[in-house]
Amino acid sequence: MATARLAPGVALVTVPGQGLAVRTPDGEFLRVDTGTAAPDAVVAHLTRGHGRPGATGADPSAHGPAATGSGSSVAGSYDGELEGLVAAFGDAGFVAPEEDGVRGPLAGRTVVVLGDDVLTEPLTRFVQAEGGEVRHATRLTGQPEETPPDAVVWCLDSPAPHGLWDDADRLPARGVGWLRCHREGATAWLEPLAAAPGDVTSADVRLRRLAATPAHRELAAYWAGSCTDDTGPSHTAASAALTACLLTADLIAWAAGRGGSRRLRRVDLRDLTVDEHTVLPVPAVAPLTR
Structure with a gap:
């Protein structure tokens, strides 16, 4: 038998x-x-x-x-x-x-990881533990001869500079999963995973956040770098592990066929509480004519 x-x-x-x-x-x-x-x-x-x-x-x-x-x-x-x-x-x-044999939920998936070591190191361990293959990069090259990954995850222990993720926002249209996180002061922002055209991108998140605050001019200036240097608190080992776990869970859900997400999460680095908000893509509109 x-x-x-x-x-x-x-x-x-x-x-x-x-x-x-x-x-x-x-x-x-x-x-x-x-x-x-x-x-x-x-x-x-x-x-x-x-x-x-x-x-x-x-x-x-x-x-x-x-x-x-x-x-x-x-x-x-x-x-x-x-x-x-x-x-x-x-x-x-x-x-x-x-x-x-034992196959993890990310088996057969290649994930490119970029960003700061405090986050990419635990993320790499978790993705590999779930069966995924991790490739590290310092930038998205987009060379034609390169084999495209299944997903890209970009992690920052600082605010995301204006325009940094514009090119990466085009990844879902090419069938590549796109996931990212960054820190603003004592808050880590984990943006939804985009996996197909029409999913929520980093540009969508920024527009929705600007629309949701009366301080939209100040927030836009902060993102543009018109502010003093960020002094933390930076990620600790615990907050980095929590963030990496949440990102890995998003990758597992995507690998299971649940596609993109519309869940924007915030992690308070002082007490590690997590809350989430639904965020929708911003419809394309025609440019203004004079």
Whole structure:
């Protein structure tokens, strides 16, 4: 029989006097009719012998002829029952074939990471831990001979200079995921991931933020660099890890096919609280005529 293992997030639960149940990744419990197969044997097979069978109420010795190899018809029936159960688990998505190995949600995805080390270092670790391949860059070259990445993430421990992300805003139109974050004083801003034409870009976020504040002239001047040097507080190890985790979660959602996002998040670096706001793309308008 082919070896199988439980899929991530799936657990087998032995209920005293009731037999075997499955706990799904969503927390739902489903009762299992093991038929002539001993529940303990099902647990052992799907956990490679490392499960905790508990009190299932089943007596594995009742299947002694199958275990000892005497009585081929009984053994064949028992093995067939177990194989049928494993197949049913597979059809329900509760097991993964052994030969598939463990693949993270970002497996097969190439992510280009740019920006400040305090953020890019933990982000690199998290993306790689989820199976993604990370390439580092200091700028977007856009050379034709380069293999385009699946996504680009740009992280700044400072305000984003005016115009820095204009070229990167064109990435979603080329099918490249585009994600970014920056810090303004004690606030880190995590902008929505854009993955297709019409998704929220950095230009959209800036226009929406300007429209939402009565101090739009002052905010525009701040972004343009007409201010004193930023003195922090800079990211700490904890705030950088939190920011990198949130960015990685966005990448995982995108890799799972959920596309772009319309969620603008703010992280207060002083107490690590996170809040979020919905932000919409700004429709294109015709230029003013004189």
